[in-house]
Amino acid sequence: MSFLVTLPILIPLLLGALSVALWRFRLTQRWLAVAGTGVLTVVSVWLLLEVYQHGILVVHMGDWPGPFGIVLVADLLGAIMTVLGAVSGFAVAIFSLSSLRPQLEKFGYYPLLHLLLAGCSGAFLTGDIFNLYVWVEVLLVASFALLTLGGERSQMEGAIKYVTLNMVSSVILLIAVGLTYGLFGTLNMADLADKFSQVEDTRLVTLISILFMVSFAIKSAAFPFFFWLPASYHTPQVAVSALFAGLLTKVGVYALFRMFTLMFDQDTGYTHQMLLWIAGFTMLTGVLGAAAQFEFRRILSFHIISQIGYMIMGLALYTPLAIVGGVFYIMHHIIVKANLFLVSGAVYRITGSYDLKKIGGVYRSHPWLAILFLVPALSLAGMPPLSGFFAKFIVIRAGVEIESWPIVVVALITGLLTLYSMMKIWAEAFWKKPPEPLEPVRHPGAFWVLYVPIAGMALITLCIGIFAQPIFALAMAAAEQMLDPQVYIDAVLGDRP
Amino acid sequence: MEPVLALVSGALFTAAIYLILRRSIVKLVLGLILLSNGANLLIFTVSGLTRNAPPLIPEGMLTPLGASADPLPQALILTAIVISFGVLAFAVVLIHRAYEVVGEDDLDQMKDTDR
Numbered sequence: 001m002s003f004l005v006t007l008p009i010l011i012p013l014l015l016g017a018l019s020v021a022l023w024r025f026r027l028t029q030r031w032l033a034v035a036g037t038g039v040l041t042v043v044s045v046w047l048l049l050e051v052y053q054h055g056i057l058v059v060h061m062g063d064w065p066g067p068f069g070i071v072l073v074a075d076l077l078g079a080i081m082t083v084l085g086a087v088s089g090f091a092v093a094i095f096s097l098s099s100l101r102p103q104l105e106k107f108g109y110y111p112l113l114h115l116l117l118a119g120c121s122g123a124f125l126t127g128d129i130f131n132l133y134v135w136v137e138v139l140l141v142a143s144f145a146l147l148t149l150g151g152e153r154s155q156m157e158g159a160i161k162y163v164t165l166n167m168v169s170s171v172i173l174l175i176a177v178g179l180t181y182g183l184f185g186t187l188n189m190a191d192l193a194d195k196f197s198q199v200e201d202t203r204l205v206t207l208i209s210i211l212f213m214v215s216f217a218i219k220s221a222a223f224p225f226f227f228w229l230p231a232s233y234h235t236p237q238v239a240v241s242a243l244f245a246g247l248l249t250k251v252g253v254y255a256l257f258r259m260f261t262l263m264f265d266q267d268t269g270y271t272h273q274m275l276l277w278i279a280g281f282t283m284l285t286g287v288l289g290a291a292a293q294f295e296f297r298r299i300l301s302f303h304i305i306s307q308i309g310y311m312i313m314g315l316a317l318y319t320p321l322a323i324v325g326g327v328f329y330i331m332h333h334i335i336v337k338a339n340l341f342l343v344s345g346a347v348y349r350i351t352g353s354y355d356l357k358k359i360g361g362v363y364r365s366h367p368w369l370a371i372l373f374l375v376p377a378l379s380l381a382g383m384p385p386l387s388g389f390f391a392k393f394i395v396i397r398a399g400v401e402i403e404s405w406p407i408v409v410v411a412l413i414t415g416l417l418t419l420y421s422m423m424k425i426w427a428e429a430f431w432k433k434p435p436e437p438l439e440p441v442r443h444p445g446a447f448w449v450l451y452v453p454i455a456g457m458a459l460i461t462l463c464i465g466i467f468a469q470p471i472f473a474l475a476m477a478a479a480e481q482m483l484d485p486q487v488y489i490d491a492v493l494g495d496r497p
Numbered sequence: 498m499e500p501v502l503a504l505v506s507g508a509l510f511t512a513a514i515y516l517i518l519r520r521s522i523v524k525l526v527l528g529l530i531l532l533s534n535g536a537n538l539l540i541f542t543v544s545g546l547t548r549n550a551p552p553l554i555p556e557g558m559l560t561p562l563g564a565s566a567d568p569l570p571q572a573l574i575l576t577a578i579v580i581s582f583g584v585l586a587f588a589v590v591l592i593h594r595a596y597e598v599v600g601e602d603d604l605d606q607m608k609d610t611d612r
Contacts, residue, residue, distance in 0.1 A: 137580045139523055144587055156595035157607040160522065163588055167529050168517070170584075171536045174577055178540030181570060231610045407582070 004047045005059045005074045008082045008121040010340035011040050014226035015051075016114030029110040030097060037090040040117065044086040046382070048079040052477065056491035061360045066493050067191035073127035073492055076478035079470065081124040081254050084334040087460070088246040091338060096239040098445025104149050104237065112149070116142035116243065129177050130187045136173065136251065138217070140166055143248060146240045147232060152457050158232030165228040169218035176211035183208070185249050190492035191484045193263045202266040209264035213256070220252025222312060223281035226305045230289065231476055233304070234354070238345030241297060245304055246338030250330055254310050257326065260315055261482040268318055275316035278409050283309030283414040289423045296344045296354040296429065299421055300337070304381065306414055307333050311450055313407055314395045320400060323479035325394035328472065332379070332387040332464055338456035339376040343369065345431055346450045352439040356428035359438065363430040368451070370430045375428065375458040379465070381419035387464035437451070509535030516530040516578045518606045522592040529588060533581035544570035 015036040019029045051057055051074050053379070061070040074082070093113065100109060119139025144166075147157045181187055182196050183204060196205050218225040229249070233241055256275075286306030293299045294415055314326025344354065346369055351359035363370040374490050379386035383394075392415055399408040462470055481487055509531050516528030549567035554561050596602050 023511075130576075134576065134580070137584065144584075144591075148591060151594060151598070153530060153598045154610050156591070156598050158610045159591055160595055160604070161610075163584075163591060164517070164525060164529065167584060167588070168532065171532050174533075174536045175539055178570070178573065179543055180537070181573065182540070182545070185567075227611075235610060314518065343551030385539060 002059045004043070004050055005057050005125060005190070006070045007043045008040060008047065008086065009038060009072075009118055009125065012114040012118035012121065013045060013162075015091050016111045016118060018107070019111040019114060022484065023108075026105045026403060026487070028384070029105065033093040033110045033113060034097065036089075036114065037086065037093045037117070040121075041083070041086040041090045044079070044083040044121075047074055048076075048083050051076055051079045052474065056481070058489065058491055067186050067188035070131050071127040071188065071190075071492055072125050073189075073488070074125055075481050075488060075491070077254070077257060077482060078124045080327065080331060080474070080478060081250070082115035082121050084250075084331060085117060085120045085124065085247055088334055088338045089113070089241060091342065092239050092243045094453045095242065095342050095345065095450060098443065098447070098449035099239055099349065100237055101150065102444065107149055107385050109146070109149060112142045112146050113243070115139075116146065116247075117329070120247055120251060124254060127189050128187050129189060132255065133170070133173050133177055136255075137170060139251065143244065147236050147244075148302060149236065149240070152235070158235040159229045162232040165218055165225070169215045169225075170209055170310055172218075173215040176215060178209055178481070179208055179211070188492065189258070189262060190489040194489050194493070196263055196266060197435060197485075199266070205264065206267045207269060209259070209267075210274075212259050213271065213275070214263070216252045216255045216259070217278060218252070220249045220308050220312075221305050222252075222284075222308055223278050226282070226308075229305060230298055230301045233301040234295060238297070238341060238348060242338045242341035242345070245300065245341045246334045249304055249308060250334055251476055253308060253330060256312065257315055257323075257330075257482065261323065261487055262485045265485070271472070272316045272318045275312055276404070276407060279316050280410045281309075282306065282312060283410055287414045287417040287421070293361045294356045294428075296347065296356060296425065297341065299356075299425060300340050300344060302453045303418060303421060306336060306418065307337065309414065310392065310395055312409065313411060314398065317395075317398050317402060317404060317407070319398055319402055319475075320479055320483055321394065322398035323482055324472070324475045325347045325391065325396075325398050327475040327478050328394055329391040331471065331475070332391040332461070333462070335457050335460050336376040336379050336388065339454060339461065340373075340380065340448070342454050342457065343373045343376070346447075346454060347373075349441050349447065349450065350438065351429070351443050351445065352396070354482040356425065358435060359429050360434035361430075370426075371452050372451070372458050373430065374426070375482065377422040378419075379461050381422050382415045383419075385465045385468075387468075388463065394472070498548075499542055500544050500546055502546070503540060506535050506538040506542060509538065522595060522602050522604060524602070526585070526592055530585055533577070533585070536578055537581075537591050540577070564594075577599055 022028050059072045119135050122135030221229040235378050237410045283306045286302050290299045290302035311326050311329045314322045378386040382388045396411050513531035515526045515548050516524045550565045552565040
């Protein structure tokens with residue numbers, strides 16, 4: 001079954017190449033994207049089920065054994081992330097059918113989309129830190145191009161900040177990888193985890209861990225490093241925004257979870273305490289930034305930041321329940337956040353603007369869209385019985401259990417302010433009368449197509465809430481694997497003499 | 498040799514950070530170029546400089562004689578150079594396009610999306 005591990009990377013890579021070959025056949029490209037991401041979703045779910053039932057799957061590239069070759073590893077965390085990436089890719093591919101500016105398809109939108117998904121799957125499934133760097137670069141280059149597709153002034157301005165800060169972060173990651181190799185002579189994550197656990201003087205390991213932390217904190221838009229995100233995420237096509245919002249920052253969060261459970265658990269009093277501070281400030285600054293905004297997608301962008309705080313909080317508290325909460329939070333967040341951006345795109349189609357002051361009355365004209373907005377919006381704010389309630393509940397419960405009161409208070413305040421922001425969007429965009437007559441955006445695609453991914457994602461949100469028990473069990477199994485690095489090490493290096 | 502290369506790498510980082518903090522987008526990209534070169538040099542230095550000992554196995558033997566250089570860091574650096582070359586090519590096109598639409602090479606004129 002181990003060929004399954006390579007499929008989530010190979011499928012989008014092949015589809016990307018095929019889309020380039022079919023450069024002029026844009027209709028084919030379109031349906032290839034929908035079908036391809038659909039297949040990717042099915043394969044990823046299959047992979048997840050396989051890993052859930054039979055344990056970690058490992059593929060040694062070129063059959064090079066142990067720590068020498070590059071390994072692909074699908075443990076539960078990696079498999080869960082791959083599924084989430086594929087699902088958001090699928091939703092965005094459908095949404096693109098009827099929302100993308102037609103001339104952008106000419107500039108290779110679909111090949112870039114596939115490349116981005118391949119990069120994400122690669123980053124989630126690799127078991128080698130240099131390979132992780134390479135996959136992160138693959139997805140970054142694709143995201144640079146997607147972000148600037150269209151070439152408007154705001155996109156250029158946003159892209160300069162996005163490109164600069166992400167390049168700086170990549171250089172820091174490269175330095176960390178290089179220092180790790182120089183000191184320990186290996187790049188394999190399992191081998192490194194093994195070597196780190198035997199090091200007596202942990203100061204150098206902690207130093208390297210901080211380099212990794214800074215690099216991935218920039219990529220996940222955590223507290224002192226998040227400025228690139230609200231400057232750029234509201235500028236591209238809304239389908240691109242949705243994919244970025246759901247997936248890209250979560251690659252950083254995933255890497256933090258991977259590094260700081262598997263490899264860097266020597267000095268948790270220092271590293272995880274620092275993560276806890278980062279988490280608290282990330283939540284607060286994100287949600288306060290959102291409160292000051294009046295542009296639909298900018299509000300949502302700032303909320304990405306505050307939600308990242310909850311996930312890092314789960315990691316930083318570093319109890320079994322907290323890790324479960326963190327994993328649950330990632331699952332809930334990717335679906336909900338991508339969906340909210342898709343709703344913002346549908347509202348833009350109807351009203352012709354993202355500025356909340358200029359729009360209104362969507363509830364009157366499209367009541368179903370309003371209801372479909374409320375599902376992810378209330379879930380984001382943590383209303384029961386939606387997915388966000390359980391996600392927040394588990395993380396906060398974990399904080400209460402180890403009596404880490406300040407972070408609990410911050411998390412609760414952030415939840416309340418999130419509700420405020422969502423109600424602001426509801427009142428301005430959906431409830432009030434539009435201040436001036438609305439001019440819908442003309443687009444050849446049918447409007448009902450937009451409902452398909454939005455309703456599908458809302459259904460997933462409802463299901464995560466209603467069937468919270470099995471999802472919780474899945475997150476718990478993932479957390480058990482993460483907190484026992486020996487399982488991972490044995491799976492990867494088991495056949496070592 | 499290591500201390501000298503460490504200093505050179507440090508100097509590259511210093512110059513890079515100075516350039517990145519300037520307001521001109523051209524200097525920004527120059528800074529990014531120096532930054533990735535500094536990182537490459539750092540990896541090269543930290544993995545150990547071995548002179549006069551190429552990692553070659555004499556004919557008829559299974560292992561090299563004595564200590565030899567480690568080829569892997571150079572493979573890493575080569576990969577990193579190629580990647581950063583691609584990304585920088587994109588960055589150069591980006592600043593050119595940004596200069597065309599904004600009409601300035603001053604980052605202070607590019608704050609519309611932050612408001």
